[in-house]
Amino acid sequence: MESTSETNQLLLPSLPRCWHYDVFLSFRGEDTRKSFTDHLFAALCRAGVHTFRDAEELRKGEDISTDLIKAIQESKISIIVFSKTYVSSRWCLEELVKILECKEKTNQVVLHVFYDVDPSQVRKQTGEFGEALAQHQQRFGTKKVSQWKTALTKVANFSGWDLLNDADGSECSKGGSVGLKCLQKQLLCNTLKTTRFDVNHVDEGISLIKLRLQSKRILIVVDDVNHESQIEALVGDRYWFGSGSTILITTRNVDLLNGLGKDCEKYNATVLSFMESLELFSWHTFKDPNPLEAFAELSKVIVSYARGLPLALTVLGSHFRSRSSIQHWRADFEKLRKIPHEDILNILKISYDALDVDTQRIFLDIACFFEGGYISIEEIVTILNACGFFAQSGIKTLIDRCLLRGKDYYMHDLVRDMGREIVRQESLMLYEKRSRLFSCDEVLDVLVNNKHFRCLEILRFDGCKQLKGSPNFTGAQNLKTLSFYGCSKLVELSQSIGDLERLVELNMSFCENLRALPNSICNLKSLKCLDLNYCSKIKKLPTDLGKLELLGVLNARFTSVSHVPFSCGSLRYLYYLTLGQSKDIWGYEYRSVEPISSSDANLCSLETLQAPYQSMQHLDLQMGSLSFLTFLDLSNSYFSTIPFNLSHLSQLKELVLDNCQNLQLIKDLPPNLDDLIARHCPLLENIQVVSGLHLLSVSIYKKPSSDSRSALLKFKPFGDS
Template sequence: MSYLSLPSSSSSSSRRTWRYEVFLSFRGEDTRNNFTGHLHKALQRKGIHTFKDDKNLPRGEQIRPELLRAIEQSQISVVVLSKNYANSSWCLDELVEICTVINKPGYTVLPVFYHVDPSHVRNQRGHFKEAFDKHQQNSSRKIPEWKSALEKVAGLAGHHVNGNKSESDIIEEIVMDVTHRLKHKFSSLADDLVGMQSRVEAFVKLLNLDSSDDDVRFLGILGMPGVGKTTLAVVVYNRISYHFEACCLLHDVSKVHKGPGLVSLHQQLLFETVGIDPKEVWEEHKGKKLMSTRLRNCKTLIVVDNVDSADQLEKLVGKPEWFGPGSRIIITTRDKQILEHHGVHKDKVYEVELLTDVEALELLCRRAFKSDDPPDKEFEKLTCKLLQYAKSLPLAIRVLGSSLFNCEQSEWEAQLERLEENPNEEVMGVLETSIGLLQPMDQDIFVDVACFFEGEEENYARKILCHCGFYPERGIGDLRRKSLIVIVNGTLWMHDLLKELGRKIARGGFPQEPAKWSRLWLYKDLQAVKTGTEKVEAIVLKEEDVNVDEMLPLRAEALSQMTRLRLIIFPSMKFAGKLNNLSDSLRFLSWKKFPFSCLPSSFEPTKLVELILIDSNIRLLWEGEKALPELKIIDLRGSKNLIKTPNLKGVKNLEELNLEGCSGLLEVDASIGNLRKLTILNLRHCDRLISIPNTLFLSTSLETLNLPGCLILAQRLNFGSPP
C-alpha cells in the first residue's frame, strides 16, 4: 500500500460535504413548542440528522456564521411559514440565505404553510402585509430581497397545515417526503463516514428492496473489529427504514447477552416492532414464542448487531417464517461460521473491506484537520507516514487522527517517533500511542471504563469516577470526542480493541502477575493474588462473572494488604481468613453480603464518599467515633444482624442513611440527631427498633423519614399500627 501521492486540493474542492440532512427554519414564538418541536423529534426518530436553532437572537443582531454554514451544509431546508414568520427580520434574513443556495445541485427547499395562505405569503397579504408595513416604517433596505425570497419559496410545492387534517398526520407525511428525497443521497450522520457511499450502495443491492418477490431475506455484514460493520448497518438502517412497517436495531447483541440477557433483547425487539409491553416477556421461551407468531404479517427490518454465537440468532430471529413478506434481517458479526450456521448464503454476505488509500487519507484529514486535505506540504508528508501505521482500519485512523487534532508539526513528529520504535506493531500499538496523549486523569478514566464500566449506564459510571476524584464531566467528554468511547441511549460503549488496550495498560507489563496490576476485574485473577499487592488501586467484580458455588473462597489477608485501593465493588462472594485491614484510600466501597461482623478497627477512610453493604453480616459498623468527613451515603439495607447504628459524630456530611430491613436493629445512636445535612433516613421494616433520638423530629435538613413496619417503635410513640 502506498501513500506517496496525494490528491490535489482541486480534486476535493468540488466535492460537496453535507453536514446536516435537514435545516429547520421557523418562527420560534409560533411553533417552537408545538408543530416544529414535534416535527424535529419525528425527524430525529427516523434517524435524520437535523439542525434546529433554538437560540433567541437579540434585537438587531446579525445571523451567526454557524447558522449560515448550517444552511449551506444541509441537503434540505424545511421552512415553516407561520402567521408571524415575516414579523422577524431574522427569519427573513435566514430565508434570503436559503434562497441563495436553492439552485445548487442536490439542495432542496420544502415549505410548510402553517395556517397561512400561500398566496398571502407570495404576495405579502394579510399578516404578511401587516409585517411588511412595519418593516417599511423602519425604512429597511432589505425589503426587496425579503419579498423576493418569500415569493420564490411560496411558489414551491409544499405541505399545508390548515385544520383539514391532524398535525400528527401531516408531520408523518413531511417525514416520509423528506426520507424519499434523501433515499438516494449519502447520510451525513457523522463527519467521518468516509467511503460509506459505495459500501451502502453495494449492500443495498444485496437487500433487493425493489424485488416483486415477497421473500424474507437474512443478510450478513462481515469484517474484522473496527472496520465499520456497525456503522454500515446503522447507515443502511436509517436509509431504508421507511420501506418497512416495523423496525428495530439491536445494538451489540453479544454484550447485552452477557449482561441483561436475551430476555431484554426480546423485550426491546417486540416493543419497538409491534408494541408488546416488556412485562409480557419475562423469560426466553416466552420471547421466542412471541417472536415466532406476532411478526408473521408484518414487513419488518431488524439489525442484529455484533453477534458472537449461533444461539443468539436462533432465539432472536430464528426462521424466515417468523416474519412477514418482504422482511429483511441484517446481521453483523466477525464470525463467518455463525452466518453459515444460520443459513445465510455466501451471496447474501457483504464483507466490509479496509479503506482505500484515498479514503484513509480523507478520514485522517477530517479527524486531524477538520478538512479533506492536509493544510500544507509538511503535513502531507506527516500524514503519509502516519497512515503507514494505521493499516487502513477506520477505528485506528479515527482515534489517531482525533488525538492529533489541532496539534503542531512537532507533536506529529514526536508521535511518529514513538511509532517508529515499534514499526511492526499491529493496530493495538497504534491505539496505545493515542492513549499516551491523554492527560493522566483522562487515562485513568479510560482504563476504568475499559476494565469496569463499558456497557454500564453513563450516570452510574460518572458517579463513581467523580467519587474517585477524576472529574468525569470533562474526561468522558474528551474520551468521546477522541473516539475512544461512544454513548448510546445513556450507555457507555467501547470498541473491543480499545477495551483490550485499556486492560493491557492495567496489567502494566505483568500479564501473568495480577498482584502487580492496577485494576482487577475477574474473580480468578483476584483469587491468584497472595502478596505484593501495593499496585492494586481498584477491584470491580460483576455478579455474572462470579459463580460462588464453583469457586474457592478468596483470601481476606490479600485484600488487607492492598493499601492503595480507592474502589471496591463486590457481589456476594466467599472469603476465608480474617479481614485485618482495608485501604484508607477507599472512596467508594460496595460489598454485597459483606461476610464480616464489623469493619476493621484500623479502617479510617477519610475520602470515602459512599459505603454500601447490602445484606451484610455486620453487627456493629465500627466502635467509637470515626472521622469520615467526605462520607455522604451509608446503605446497610437487609443487614439483619445489625444491632445499633454507630457513632456518627465524625460523619458530619452524611446525607443518606438506609437501614431498611435491618430487622435486628434495636437502637439508633443519639449522634444522628446532630447531623445537619441528613436528608433521608430509611428505617422501613426495622421491626425490633425500640427508639430513635427525639432530636430527629427537630431536624431542619431531614426530608424523608421512613418508619413503616417499625411495629414496636410505633407502639412506643403511640403512632398506632403503621401501614
Template sequence: MNQQKSSSSTSLLPITPEIIRWSYDVFLSFRGEDVRKTFVDHLYVALQQKGINTFKDSEKLEKGNSISPGLMRAIEESRISLIIFSKNYANSRWCLDEVAKIMECKNVKGQIVIPVFYDVDPSTVRKQKSSFEEAFNNYEDCFKVQKWRGALEEAANLSGWDLPNTSNAHEAIVIKQIVEDIMARLGSQRHTKNGENLVGIESRMQKVYKMLGMGSGGVRFVGILGMSGVGKTTLARVIYDNIRSHFEGSCFLHEVRDRSAKQGLEHLQAILLSEILVMKDVNINNLYEGVNMQIQRLQYKKVLLVLDDVDHVDQLDVLARKREWFGHGSRVIITTKDKHLLVEHEVEKIYRMTTLNKDESLQLFKLYAFKKNRLMDEFRDVSAQIIRHCDGLPLALKVLGSFLYGRDLDEWTSEVERLEQIPEDRIVKKLELCFNRLNRIEQKILLDIVCFFIGKKKQSVTRILESFNFSPVIGIKVLMEKSLITVSQGRIQVHQLIQEMCWYIIRQEASDDPRRYSRLWLPHHISHVLAGDLGTEKIEGMSLNWAFAQEVNVSSAAFTQMSRLRFLSIQNKNVHQGPNFLPGELRWFNWHAYPSRSLPVSFQGEKLVGLKLKDSGIIQLWQGSKVLGKLKYINLSESRKLVRTPDFSGIPNLERLVLEGCVNLVEINFSVRDLRRLVLLNLKNCRNLKTLPKIIQLESLEVLILSGCLKLKKLSIIKEEMNRLSQVYLEGTGLRELPESIENFSGVTLINLSNCKDLENLPSSIFRLKRLRTLDLSGCSRLEELSDDLGLLVGLKELHCDDTAIRTLPSSISQLKNLKHLSLRGCKNALGLQVWTSLILSRLFGKGHNSMGLVFPNLSGLCSLTKLDISDCNISDGRILSNLGFLPSLEEVNLGKNNFVDIPSASINGLSRLKVVELVGCKRLEIFPELPSSIEEVYADECTSLRSTGIDQLSKYPMLYRVSLTQCHQLVKNEPDVAIIDSLWNHMLKVSKYSSLYMYTFVNSRIYNIYCMI
C-alpha cells in the first residue's frame, strides 16, 4: 500500500526531547458520526492488541462546541497524533480545535502527526473544498477560522495515508499497515514511560540530544560520564526509548562491565546482533568471528546502540571499535565512570552527568519517602538533613527515601544519627566497586585527599603527594577521569558519599579502632590519641583543622609510636605544647602556630620534604648545620620571634623559602646565596631586615619578593645570569639604588619598584632587560627622570610612573611600539607633559615657535597603546591634548583633575577604537569634546563649569551605555542640554547589547536613576 506523499516532509521526524512525559503513544482525532463505529474502532483495537497505548475520546464527550481541557492534555501528552479526515470532519468545531492543537504540538514540541484521508481527497482538506467548504461557510463569523484553515492546510501537506487514491484499499490491509508504521516509529518494544520519578531528566536530555545531532548524518559516538549512582543508565535508557523508533535496529546492552566478566564478550556480541537484527539463536564462537559478523551485518544499517557501564577499552574494541562498523546515521551511546576510556576511544561528545540540585533532590526524595510530591511538615527538618547527606546523588536519595517510607519521625531521626557513623550499605557497596578498581597508589591518593585535602588547591596537594612518591600528576588525573574527584576553580572537591565510602574503608580496615586508623581526620580522635599517647605504627597521617574549638593537650611522647607517620598537619591554635619527638618517616610537617622555639633536637628529618610552620614560636629552627637532602619547601611566614635563618648549606634541594611577615628577622644566613634549585624567595614585610648576602647566584630562581623590607637599602650583586627569574617585587623597600648587575636578571618580565621613596635613579643596565614587560615606578617620589635608554625596552607593555617627580619623558619613548598601558597620574611637575603645548603651538605658528624651550617626543610610535592615564597632571592648556590623535589603538583615556577649559575635538574624535573617556574633576572644563562613534562610557563627574555635553546627536553613538555627570551644576542652566540629557537616558534604555545598565546622575535638583536589566 503506497502512502500519499503531499509534501517533501519526511514521515520519520525526530522526537524532540522537550516532550518526554508521554501518557499516550497515539491520539486519535476523528469525526465520530463518520467513522467511530467502523474504521476507528477497528484501528483502535488493532493498536491496543499491539500494546500501543491509544487515546480515543468517549462518545459521551463529543458534545458542545468547546474542546475540553482533558482532551487538550491528552493531545499534548501523546507521542503521535493520527488524524482521520472524513467528509464531515470540518462540520465539528471540536474536530477543528483538535487539529489546530495537534499542529501546534507538532510545531512547538515536535509531536509526530500522521493524516489518514478516509473518504476525502487531500486537496479537499488542503484547500477546504466540497464538504469542507460548505462547513466553513457557517464559520465565517468565528475568530478561529484562519487558525483552523492554516491547521488543515498544514496537516494535509504531511505524508500520510490516502485511502480513496490507493488501489486495493481494503480497510483491514490499510489498518495493518498503519499499525506497522506506528510500531516502527515507536519501536518494536514498549518504551519507557517517563513518569513522575524521573526528576531532573529533561534538562539533561536536552544536552545529550544536542550532542547526538539527530538531524545530521554520519556516525556519532556520545559518552555519558559520571560517578556511580548519578543516573547515567537512567538517562541513557530514557533517550534510547525516545529515539529508537528512528533507527532500523537498536540495542540497549546494559551492565557491560559485569556481564562481560561473567558471560564473556562473545555473549554480548551475540545479544547485540540478536536485538538489532531481530534474530534468535545468534551463535558466536570467538571474538574475531563476532567482529566480522557485526561489520558484515551492520555496516549498511542505521542503528542505535547503547553500551551501558563500560569500564575497559577492550569492551569497546569488541562491541563498537570503529564508526565504519555502522551505517550512515547510526548513534552509539556509551555510559561510563572513566573519562580516559572515552578519550582513548576518540568519542567526539562527552556529557558529564551532574548531581541533582537542591530542588531536584527534594522532589526525588519526596517521591520515594512519601510516595507523593508533598513534604509533611514534621519531617521537613530531618528531610533537609538527609538531602544534604545525599549531596544530590539520585541513588542515595532513592535508597534512603525507600527505606524511610512509612516510618515515624523517631525512626527517621535515628537513621540520620546512624548515617553519621555508618553509611548505608547498599550505597557504599555501589561506590566501593569504583575504589576496588583503582591500583594501590591511586587508592592511597584518594584516601589522602578525602581525609586531608578536600577544598585545597590542586597545585599544593600535588606538591604534598609528590613528597610521598605517589606520582600524583597522573594519579589525580585518573581519579578525575573515573569521576571520583573533581577540580573546581583549581581546588579539589569530592562528593559527600565518596568521602563517606573512603572513611568507611579506613574504619573497616582498623576494626573501628581510631588508634589503628591509617589516617586520622576527626578532631576528637586526634585529641584523644595525642593526649593519651595512644598512637600506633598504623597511623600514616593526621590533620587537625580550625573547626575544633577545644584545647588539645599533646603528650611529650605523643608521636613516639607513630613510626610510619608521613603527614602531620595541625591547623589549630588550641594546641599549646609542641612535641619532643617526631618520627623519621615524616615527609610533610605543617603546624600553624607551632608553639615550640625550635624543632625537636632528636629529629633528623632525613625524609622531610615540606616544612610549614606559619605564625610559629620558632626563634631558630635548629642550631648549626643540618643535612636535609630531601627538603624542598620551608614556610615560616608570620613567625614573629624568628631572628635569623638556619644554615642552608645542608639543604641543597630547597625550592621554596617563604619568610613573609617575619618582622624581627635581621639576618639571612649567607648560605642562601648558593641554593641553586631555589625557585621562590619570599621575604615580604621583613621590616627589620637590613642586608642580604652581598652576592647571590640563584640560577633557578623564578620569583623574588622583597616588598615591604623598609630597612633594606641595597640589593645583592648578581654574580651570574639568572635567566629563569621572571618576577621581582621590590615595592615599599628602602632601596636607594639598584646594582648595575641587575642586567643579569635577563629573563625578568616584571619589576615592581612602586613606593620606593628613597630611589632617585635607575641604572642604565635595567634598560637592557629585553624581556621586561611591566615596569612599575609609581610612588617613587624622588625619581625625577628616565634615561633615554628607555627606548631599548622594546618588549615593554606597561609603564607606571604615577606620583613620581619625573619632569620630562625621553624622546625614545616613541620607540616602545608594544607599550599598551602608560600611566603618569599625579605627575604634577611633569614638564614633559606641558611641552605638548610647544608641539601644538609650533604646528600652529611655525617650527620656530617654542614657548617652553623643550622638544616633546613624537607619540606616533606608540601604535599599541590602549590605555593612557594623565590625570591630575596640572595640565592647563587643552591644546596640548591634540597629540592624543596620534594614538590609533587607544581605548581608554583618563584626563581627570586637570585645569583645561576645553579640549580640541581633533584630539579625541579621530580615535576610532576609543571606548572610555574619564574627565572627572576637571573643574574648569566648559564644553565636551566631540567623541568618536566607538565610545561606550563617559565619566565627567564634578565638572562644575561644564555648560554643554556636546552630545547632540545620539545616533552617532550606538555603543554608548553609560554616562556619569554627577555634580555638574552648570548643565541645568542650559535647557537644551537638559533636554539632551533626557534623550540620553532614553537612548541608553534602548541599548540591548549589555546585560545590565546602572546610571545615577544628579544635576542640581534633578535626579536621574536608570536601571536597564536585559
C-alpha cells in the first residue's frame, strides 16, 4: 500500500534515454527482502517508477556481478536501505562504492533509509557496523575497508529517512506502525478536510477514526491490502463509520477477507473479454479504440497473448506504440513470448515474492512442468509431495493468492511466463546451472553436449517420441524427479541412473519398448515412487528391488512381470502395489507413511494391492494381517477359494476377483466391505456372508454367451431384519 508523499516525489515526467531505470535499490536481502524492501519495491512499481531490484540468485561468488554494475550505472536514482547486517555483505559495500562513484561522475541522485539502525553507527562505523568491518579488514585488507568506510560516511550524510523509531521494527506491509500511522492520518485528514491531526501510535489512530468518522457516510477504498493489520488499523469494523458507508478492499490474498464476517461480499476480479482487450490495447497503442488496418491481425495475436489482463494490455500497448513498422512488432513480440516485459514481470512478481520458500518452489514447478492440463491434479500433488514439499498447503496458498485456478490448477500464461523467467534468470547463458529445464532446445543442448546438470531438481522427457536411450546422469546429484512418460521408443536406461542418490520419483509410464530396468536402480536409496504403468515389454523386476527401503509406490500394471521379487517383502513403507493386467483404478497420491512397529510383518503398510495371488505367494505374506488394506484386487488368480481369512481386514472397502477361472467359493467377507466384484468366474457358485455385514454391492458376470448380462445385486446379509 502507498501512504506517503515521498514516493510521489520520485515520479519522473521524462528521463533521458541513457537512464534505463528510474531507481536502483541497494539492500541486504536477508534483512529486508521479504519485508520493508518488498513493500517499497511494490509501492514504487504501483507509482509507475521503473525500479531495479536484483534477484537473490545473482549474488553468488566474491565479486559484484557486471549485471548489477550496469544496473547502477543506468539508474537515475539509487535508494540504499541500511539495515543491521548491511555491511556484513561485501556485495552491498561494493554497490555502495559504485553508487557513490555514479553520484560524483553522473550526478546520480542518492537517497537512503536507516531501517532499524542508529544513523550514527552508519556514519561513524560503530556497534554492529564496526564489528562487521573489523572482520572484513582481516580478510580484505585495510585499503579496501578504508574505501568502504569513506563511502559509508559520505552516503550517510545525504538526505534520507530514519525508521529507527518504528515501534516493532517492521513496515506497513507487515503491520509496522510507521506506515499505518501515515495511512490513518491520511484517512482522517482527507475525510475531514484538515491537516491538524497528529497520530502518535496505531491505537490512538483507531480511536480517532471511531470518534471522528462514526457519523460520516463515506466511501473508503483500501487498495492492495497484503496484511491483516492494515484492515484492523483502517477499517476494523463497519460500525466505525456512519450508516450507509461503503468499504471496498482489494487484495491479492483472499484469506485476508475471510475474517470479515458473513455480511462481507466477495468478488473475484474477472479478465476482459477479447473485444474489450482489443479496445484497451488499441487506445494505448494507436490512441483509438480500433487498431490500424496494417497492424490489425498482429494486434489480435498480442491481445490473445495477454489473455484479458488489463495490466499486460496497458504495458504492451505503450510498448508497441513506439514501434513504427510491422517488422519491429513481429521481432519484439517474438522476444516477449520468451522473455516477459520487465514492467509486467515486476508487478506479477510481487505476489511471488510474498510466498514462503516452499510455496515458491511449488509455484515454479507448476509453471515449468505441470501447467497445460496434460497431468491430473492428483498426479501433480503426488509428484510435489514426493519431492518433499507440502503440496496441499502450498497449492491452497497459490489459489488464495490468485496465482492458480482451483478446479484444474490452470495458470494464466503471463503468470506462468513470470515463473519461467525467474528460473531463466538463475543462469542466463548456462542452461545446465538452472534448477529446472523446460524448453526442448535447452534440454537438447545439455544432453547433446554432455553437460553436467548438477543444479537440476526436475527433469521431464514426457512425450519425446524419438528418444531411444537416456542420457548419462553422472553429476546430476540434485535430481529429485525424473520422468520419461510416453517415451514410446525408449529402449533402455543408462546404468548411471543409480548415481541419482536424491531421486524421489521415477516415472516410466507408457514406455512401451523399454525392455528392462538396470540393476543400478536398486541404489536409489531416496526413491519413493516407481511408476512402470504400461511398460509392456518389461518381464521382470530387479532382484534387489527391496533395497529401495523408502519405496511407497510400485505401479507395474500392464507390464509382463509375473511376480514380485522376494526382496520386496521387506518394503515396510510400501502402501501402493499393482501388478498384472487388471482393471484401471484411481491414481495414487504420494504421502509419508509410518509403518507399524512389528519388524516381522511383510508389506505391513499396504493400503492398495492389485496383483494375482500367485505373483506374491512366495513372499510368505500374512494377508489376513494387512490391517491398513482398503482396496484388494486378486483378479486372474488360480485358487478355488481365497486361501486366507478376509474377515480380519477391517478397513477393506472393495474386493475384486475378476477372471478367477477356478474360483468356486467366496467366504469370510470383512465387516466394512462396500463392493464385491467377481466377473468372469465361471465356477463360482457360492458367496457366504456373515450377519452384521453392511449393505453390499455385488457385481457378478458369469456366462460369456452373447445374451448374458452383468447382474448388480444389492442385498442384506443373513440375520438382518
